[in-house]
Amino acid sequence: MAKPEKIKTPKPGEIASSIDFKSPATDWMDTPTEIKPGNFCWGAKEKDLLTLGLPNPRQWSPLDDDWKLPEGWKSTILDGLSDRLSKYRSFKIFMDICVRCGACADKCHFYIGSGDPKNMPVLRAELIRSVYKKYFTASGKFLGRLAGARELDEDVLKEWWSYFFQCTECRRCSVFCPYGIDQAEVTIIGRELLNLVGLNIDWIAGPAAACYMKGNHLGLEPHAIKGNIESMCDDIEDLTGIRVDPSFNRKGADILFITPSGDLLGDPGIFTNMGYLMLFHELGLNYTWSTYASEGGNFGFFTSNDMAKRLNYKIYAEAKRLGVKWIIGGECGHMWRVLNQYMDTWNGPADFLEVPKSPITGTVFENARSTKMVHITEFTADLIKHGKIKLDPSRNDHLKVTYHDSCNTSRGMGLLEEPRYIIKASCNNFYEMPENTIREKTFCCGSGSGLNASENMEQRMRGGLARANAVKYVQDKHGVNVLANICAVDRAAFPALMDYWCPGVGVYGTHELLANALVMTGEKERVTDLRGDDLPGKEGNE
Amino acid sequence: MDMKLKDLLNEKKSAITKNWFDAIMETYPTDTTGFLKKQKDMFANPVGHVIAEGSERILEALIEGEELTDSLRFLDDIIRVRAVQDFTPSKAMAFIFLIKKSVREELKKEISQNHLYDALLEFESKIDELALFALDIYSKCREQLNELKIDELKRLTFTLLKKANLMYEIPVEEFEHKDLKCNI
Numbered sequence: 001m002a003k004p005e006k007i008k009t010p011k012p013g014e015i016a017s018s019i020d021f022k023s024p025a026t027d028w029m030d031t032p033t034e035i036k037p038g039n040f041c042w043g044a045k046e047k048d049l050l051t052l053g054l055p056n057p058r059q060w061s062p063l064d065d066d067w068k069l070p071e072g073w074k075s076t077i078l079d080g081l082s083d084r085l086s087k088y089r090s091f092k093i094f095m096d097i098c099v100r101c102g103a104c105a106d107k108c109h110f111y112i113g114s115g116d117p118k119n120m121p122v123l124r125a126e127l128i129r130s131v132y133k134k135y136f137t138a139s140g141k142f143l144g145r146l147a148g149a150r151e152l153d154e155d156v157l158k159e160w161w162s163y164f165f166q167c168t169e170c171r172r173c174s175v176f177c178p179y180g181i182d183q184a185e186v187t188i189i190g191r192e193l194l195n196l197v198g199l200n201i202d203w204i205a206g207p208a209a210a211c212y213m214k215g216n217h218l219g220l221e222p223h224a225i226k227g228n229i230e231s232m233c234d235d236i237e238d239l240t241g242i243r244v245d246p247s248f249n250r251k252g253a254d255i256l257f258i259t260p261s262g263d264l265l266g267d268p269g270i271f272t273n274m275g276y277l278m279l280f281h282e283l284g285l286n287y288t289w290s291t292y293a294s295e296g297g298n299f300g301f302f303t304s305n306d307m308a309k310r311l312n313y314k315i316y317a318e319a320k321r322l323g324v325k326w327i328i329g330g331e332c333g334h335m336w337r338v339l340n341q342y343m344d345t346w347n348g349p350a351d352f353l354e355v356p357k358s359p360i361t362g363t364v365f366e367n368a369r370s371t372k373m374v375h376i377t378e379f380t381a382d383l384i385k386h387g388k389i390k391l392d393p394s395r396n397d398h399l400k401v402t403y404h405d406s407c408n409t410s411r412g413m414g415l416l417e418e419p420r421y422i423i424k425a426s427c428n429n430f431y432e433m434p435e436n437t438i439r440e441k442t443f444c445c446g447s448g449s450g451l452n453a454s455e456n457m458e459q460r461m462r463g464g465l466a467r468a469n470a471v472k473y474v475q476d477k478h479g480v481n482v483l484a485n486i487c488a489v490d491r492a493a494f495p496a497l498m499d500y501w502c503p504g505v506g507v508y509g510t511h512e513l514l515a516n517a518l519v520m521t522g523e524k525e526r527v528t529d530l531r532g533d534d535l536p537g538k539e540g541n542e
Numbered sequence: 543m544d545m546k547l548k549d550l551l552n553e554k555k556s557a558i559t560k561n562w563f564d565a566i567m568e569t570y571p572t573d574t575t576g577f578l579k580k581q582k583d584m585f586a587n588p589v590g591h592v593i594a595e596g597s598e599r600i601l602e603a604l605i606e607g608e609e610l611t612d613s614l615r616f617l618d619d620i621i622r623v624r625a626v627q628d629f630t631p632s633k634a635m636a637f638i639f640l641i642k643k644s645v646r647e648e649l650k651k652e653i654s655q656n657h658l659y660d661a662l663l664e665f666e667s668k669i670d671e672l673a674l675f676a677l678d679i680y681s682k683c684r685e686q687l688n689e690l691k692i693d694e695l696k697r698l699t700f701t702l703l704k705k706a707n708l709m710y711e712i713p714v715e716e717f718e719h720k721d722l723k724c725n726i
Contacts, residue, residue, distance in 0.1 A: 025572040038687075039628065106577045106586065114627055115589065117573040266698040434585050454691040461626040461687065469588035495697065496690040500683075501622070 028117060029130070029150055033159040035062050038458035041165060041451065043067075044205035049198060051209040052307065056198025067158070073197045074152055078135055080196045081128075084189050085136065091189050094181045095132045098122065104173035104183065109444050110166050113462035121173035121183040124163050128190050131156065161199050164190035166459065168451055169302070169334075170407035170444035187449075192304045200303060204450035208299040211311050215294040216261035222248075222291035228264050229289065232274045241524035244281040246289055249322065253288035254359060256319050259330025260297040262488035263509075269491045271530045272331055272509025275518075279380065279511065282389065282520050283360055287328070293318035296335040297488060301342075302450040309346040312338060315373075316350050326356040327373040331509050333448065333487035336375060337412035344371050361386040375409070377486055377510060381418040384425045390519040395529065396427040397536040399482045401513065402474045403432070404467065404494075405442035406487035416440075419486050419510050426517040431478040437470035447493035460493065461500050468501030475502050484508050543607050544661030550652050551605045551645070551665075561644035563597050566637045569629070589623055596620040601641065604668055610675055617672070618679050625683035635680055638673045642666055 040062055049057035056070045070076070085092045104121040106112065111119040118124060126148070133140030133149035140149030150156065169184035177183075194200065207217035214221060220228070226248055233244045247253065257280070263273040280287055293314040300307035319327055329339060344350070353372035356365040363382045365374045383389050403423055409415040416439050424430050437443050446463025474480040483494055483505050494507040516529045527538040551558065567575045567590075581587035596616035603613035624634040645665070646653075653662055 028573075034628075106581060111574075112586070112588065113623075115570040115574040115578065116628065117571050120573075265702065267700060268697075436583070437585050454694050457687050457691055458626045461690075462623075465588055465623065465626075466585070470585055473585070492694075492698075496694055499690060499693070500626075500686060 028123060028126075029145070031118075032155065033118075033162045035158065035162060037063075037455070039456060040162060040459070041201040041203050041453040041456050044198070044200035044202055048202070048205040048209035049200070052205065052212055052303075054198065054200070054205070054303075054307075055196055058198065060198075062161070067154075067199070069154070069157070069197055073157075076196050077152060077157070077193050080193045081132065082136070084192065085132070088185075088189070090182070090185060094125065094186055095129050097179050098125065098129070098181055099179075101178065103176045103178060104181075107173045107176050108167075108183075109170070109172070109446055109466045110168075110459075110463045113446070113465040114459075118159075118163050119166060121167075121177075124167060125181070125183060125186045127156075127160055127163055128186060128193075157194075157197075157199070160190055161194055164194065165201055165451065166463075168407070168444045168446065168448035168463070170448055171411045172407065172441065172444065175411065175440055188301075188305075191302060195304050195307075201450065201453070203453035204299050204302045207450075208303055208307060208311065211295050211299060215290075215292045215314060216264075217295055217297060217299055218261045218265055220261060220264060220294065222294075225264060225289070225291045225294055228270075229273070229277070232270060232277060235530075236274055236278055239526060239528065239530065240278070240520055242281070242520055242522060244277050246277060246280070247287075248289050248291055250288040251322050253286055253322060254325050255285065255287040256293070256322060256324040256327045257287050257289055257330070258293055258296045258315060258327060260332040260335055260488035261295045262297070262492055263330060264294075266492070268495070268507050268509065268512070268531075269488055271512040271515075272491065274530055275509065275511030275513075275515035276330060276376065278515045278518055278520065279389070282518060283383070286359070288322065288324070290318045290322070296329050296332050296339070298335060298338045299450055301334060301338050308338060308342065312343055313347050315339075315343065316347050316353075319350065319372075320352050325354040326368075327353070328356075328376055328379055329373050330376055331486040331488065331511060333406035333408040333489055335408075335488075336415070337408035339371060339373050340413040343373070358382055360388050375413075375415060375418070377415065377418040377422055380511070380514060381421045384422060391425055391514070391517040392519050393426055393428045393517050395516050395526065395535050396513055397429065398529075398533065399427060399508075399513070400429040400431065400478060400480045401427045401482040401484050401508075402471060402480045403430070403438075403510075404445070404471075404483055404485045404490060405438055406485060406490060407442060407444050407448060409486060410442050411440055415486075419484075422510050422514055423484055426513045429478075431474050431480055433470040433474050437466070443467040443470065445487075445490050445493045445497065447497075448489055452489055452493040457496070461497065464493070464497040465501065468497050471498070471505055472502040475505055480505065482506050482508050482513075484510055484513060486510050543605075543665060544658065546656055547653075547658050547661040547665060548605060548607075550649055550656075550658075554648050555601065555605065558641075558644050558648045559598050559601050561648055562601065562641055563594055565640040565644060566593055566597065569633065569637065592619045592623055600672070604641070604665070604672070607668075610668075610672055614675060614679070617676055621676055621679045622683055625680055626687070631680065631684075635673070635676055638669065638676050641669050 210219035300311035578590040584591040
C-alpha cells in the first residue's frame with residue numbers, strides 16, 4: 001500500500017498574514033459600480049413613462065445586465081449634454097471651474113454616512129465632468145485620461161444612474177464651495193440626461209405620472225381627497241367638539257390652499273393637515289381646497305425641467321379658474337424651492353392674482369409680490385406676531401421639541417425663523433440641534449429628491465445618519481422626543497430614520513404642534529392631543 | 543484575568559486602541575480613511591466618532607473584565623452604522639476580530655517574554671464572546687431594516703384601510719397584550 005502523501009498544512013501565522021483587511025485601492029475610474037439590493041430604487045415602469053411621454057418606455061430591472069437602452073443612446077446622451085451646455089451657462093461653468101479644493105468633499109450626508117468616495121460632491125460631478133472633458137474639451141480629446149477624461153460607455157451610464165440617484169439635491173455642499181458650484185444642478189442635469197434614454201426610478205416616475213393624470217403624487221381622485229379631509233374633520237370634531245367645514249373647488253374664495261398630497265394620506269402627515277384645517281377654521285378664512293391642483297410637491301423636478309414646468313402649471317391655472325386673489329402653500333420642502341425659484345419664470349407672471357395680503361393682520365407679503373404664493377409658516381408667524389390667535393403651549397408640555405430645517409426651505413429660500421417662531425409660541429420645551437447641523441448647514445433627511453422609496457432603506461439610513469446623529473445628541477442631552485419639520489418628505493421619511501437611529505423620537509409637522517396649542521372658540525375641554533395621546537395633567541380622562 | 547497581562551494591556555492601551563481604530567478605518571476606501579480619522583467634530587464625522595469612542599470603551603471593558611452587557615451600547619452604536627454601510631455581513635463584523643490582531647501586534651514581545659499565551663487565549667475567548675453579542679446586534683439591525691419597510695407601508699395605507707372598513711382597531715381598554723419585544 002502506497003504511503004499517503006503528507007499534506008503540508010499552513011501554520012496559523014501564514015493564514016493570518018494572508019488575510020487582507022484593507023479595501024483595494026483603485027482609482028475611482030477603475031472602481032466598478034455595483035448595483036445591489038438595498039442601495040438603489042427600482043427602475044421606472046413602462047406604463048409611467050408612456051403616461052408622461054418620456055423616451056424608451058419598457059420593462060427593465062437595474063439588476064439585469066441588459067438595461068434595454070435605445071439604439072443610438074450614446075449620441076442621444078452626448079447631444080443632450082451639448083444642448084444643456086449651450087442652454088445653461090451655470091452648468092458650463094460648473095463643468096469648467098472646479099479646482100478640486102475638496103471643500104465640498106466631506107459635507108455630503110451620503111459621503112459622511114457611507115464613506116464611498118463617489119459620494120463626495122466633487123467626485124459625483126466628476127462622473128459627468130470626465131465625459132464632458134472627453135467630448136467637449138481639447139485637453140480631454142488629446143490627453144484622455146491624463147486630463148481626467150473618459151469615454152462614455154454603458155458602465156459609465158450605469159454609474160451615473162447609481163450616483164445621481166444617491167444625491168438628494170440638498171445643496172449642503174454648495175454652501176461650502178468657494179465658487180458656489182451647485183451640485184444639485186449637476187445632479188438635475190445628470191438626471192435629465194438619464195431620462196433621455198429612459199433611466200428614471202419608479203419612485204419618481206410613478207408619482208410624476210400620477211400627478212400628471214390625477215393632480216397629485218398619490219393619485220388620489222377628487223372624491224378620495226374630499227373623503228380624506230372630511231374624515232379628518234370627524235376626528236377634529238371628536239377632539240374639540242367643533243365641526244370644521246372646508247370647501248372644495250369653490251369659485252370666488254379669496255385664497256387657494258395647496259399642500260403636498262402626503263399630508264392628505266398617511267401618518268403623520270394627516271395630523272399636520274388637521275392643523276391647517278383647525279387654524280383656517282378658527283380664523284374664519286375665506287379659502288378653498290382644490291381637488292385638481294391637489295399637489296404642492298413636484299416630482300417632475302426630479303425628472304427634468306420640462307416635466308417640472310408641466311406639473312407646476314396647474315397651480316396658477318387653478319387659481320385663475322377659481323378666481324382667487326392669492327395662494328397659501330402648506331408645509332413642504334422641494335415644493336417651495338420650485339415655487340420660490342422657478343414657478344414665476346415657468347408659468348408666470350401671475351398678474352391675474354393680487355399681491356398677497358393677510359386678511360387678518362393686513363400684512364402685505366412683499367417677498368411673494370411676484371409669485372403670489374405665501375408659505376404657511378410666514379402666514380401663521382405673522383398671525384402670532386399680531387396676537388391674532390390664542391395659544392396654550394402647556395398642551396405640548398409632554399413634548400420636547402427640536403426642529404429640522406428642510407434643505408429646500410432653508411437653503412433654497414432662507415426660511416429659517418418663521419417655523420421656529422411658531423414652535424416656540426406653541427411649545428414650552430424647544431431645543432436646537434448643534435449649530436453645524438441646522439439652518440443653512442442643515443443635514444438632509446437622506447431621502448429627498450424622490451429617494452424615499454422603501455427598497456433603498458440601507459441607503460436612506462446611512463444617508464440620514466448625520467441628521468439622526470444630531471437628533472440623538474439632543475435626545476440624550478435634553479430628552480427630546482419630537483423632531484418637528486415643515487416638509488412632507490421629512491414626515492414620510494423620518495419615522496423610519498428615527499426608529500433606526502434614535503427610537504423614541506416622534507415626527508411632527510409644525511402646524512400639528514400649533515393645532516395642539518390652538519385655543520379654538522367654543523371648543524370643549526381637550527384631553528388628548530391630535531394623535532390621541534393624553535395631554536399633560538389629563539391622563540386617564542378618556 | 544491574569545494580572546500581568548492586564549497590566550500590560552493597560553500600559554499599552556492607547557497604542558492598542560489606535561492600532562485597532564486604524565485597522566477598522568482600513569476597511570473603508572483609501573480615499574476616505576483620512577477624513578474618518580482626522581475630522582474630530584462628532585457632527586461632521588459621526589462614523590469616525592462612533593468608532594473612535596466605541597473602540598476605546600469596548601477595549602476598556604475587555605481589559606477590566608466588565609460584564610460585556612454593560613458596554614453593549616457602544617458595540618451597538620458601531621454595528622448599527624456598519625449594518626447599513628456597503629459591507630457583506632462578514633466584512634461588517636470583522637472589526638471585532640481585529641482586536642486580536644492589534645493586541646498580538648502591540649504585545650508580541652511582552653507576551654512571549656512573560657509566557658502569557660494561556661492568559662492571551664483566555665482574553666481572546668472574551669473577544670469571541672463579544673463577537674457573539676455582536677452577531678445578535680447585527681442580525682437585529684438587519685431585521686429592523688425590513689421591519690422599517692413594513693411599518694412605512696402600514697403608515698401609508700392605514701387610513702385607507704380603516705376608511706374602507708378593511709381594518710378594525712381594537713380599543714385600548716380591550717388591548718391588554720403586553721409588549722413582548724425583548725431588547726438586547
